[in-house]
Amino acid sequence: MTANGEGARVAVVTGATSGIGLETAKGLAAAGWNLVLACRDPQRAGAVRDELLPARPGLVVSCVALDLASLGSVRACAEGLAGKLSRLDLLVNNAGVFCDTRQRTADGFEATIGVNFLGTMAFTRLLLPTLTATAARTGHARIVFVSSAAAAFGKLRTDERCFTDGPHGFPGYAASKLALVHLTAALAEELTGTGVTVNAVHPGDAATNIWRGDSLLMRLVAPVMRRWLRSPAEAARSVLHAALAPELADVSGVFLGVKGERLESRRYADAAVRTALLTRAAEVIDQAQAVR
């Protein structure tokens, strides 16, 4: 891993092979950051690296394999990074899926919540020591979760089978994005005083590959929707604001909208759901990783 030259800030971006993640990576490269692209398809990640490298002299881009649908892959990736990176200033948890049909992760979870929330939570937790160590030296590190305004419609189950039997489609997507808002608030509280800030962002609805699917509904609706949506580059601007804006240096635990405004909902502040959800999530992540 060479993305750790002294002086150059390092960002890990998940899901940088397309859409908002790709544009976020381009924006960070242009802003002087070195990058680690954590992607499930190493060949496509390599192609993105080749596309990014001419952006500026001295830019360092590394690629690591990360499949958020496998907690084994999450652990291997995060432990590899923790061993190799001498600094990690920014973690952009961008990767996500919208599953319009029922799918499962390698660990048996419903794939939407499994990838968007459980895999992302496990990855983030494993990188916390690297982020806090960086902040202890430099004074600051950031975590950004790419959530969605769909979170406002999310309903979360917290029973024993909530991550295996939960819904797919829009209800599952909305629940997974609401779960990220709760994770943001909880981590922000936990990391108070460490110099690591944690915020979520809604990038706006953008014409990306996430609107592709096999169901009849997706095939009919997606092409029409794509014509009205923001470009991935416009959406990435909202993510880059959350990641880079100096005025957010001391802001933590908030859910930012497209223009940096704060998104509020009674649902986002439900402390009982938050505690039950995160306790359950920590249990299933520990159990799944223990059997590997």
Ligand SMILES: NC(=O)c1ccc[n+]([C@@H]2O[C@H](COP(=O)([O-])OP(=O)(O)OC[C@H]3O[C@@H](n4cnc5c(N)ncnc54)[C@H](OP(=O)(O)O)[C@@H]3O)[C@@H](O)[C@H]2O)c1
């Ligand atoms: N587009 C919108 O309207 C919109 C609105 C609100 C929020 N968002 C959020 O924005 C984020 C980026 O989505 P996008 O719209 O840019 O969609 P996208 O073009 O489909 O990009 C999603 C990225 O996530 C990666 N990914 C999917 N499953 C993964 C897994 N199991 N492990 C690792 N990486 C995985 C994809 O990898 P592959 O290239 O290998 O598939 C891709 O790089 C998502 O979190 C999404 O929920 C999007």
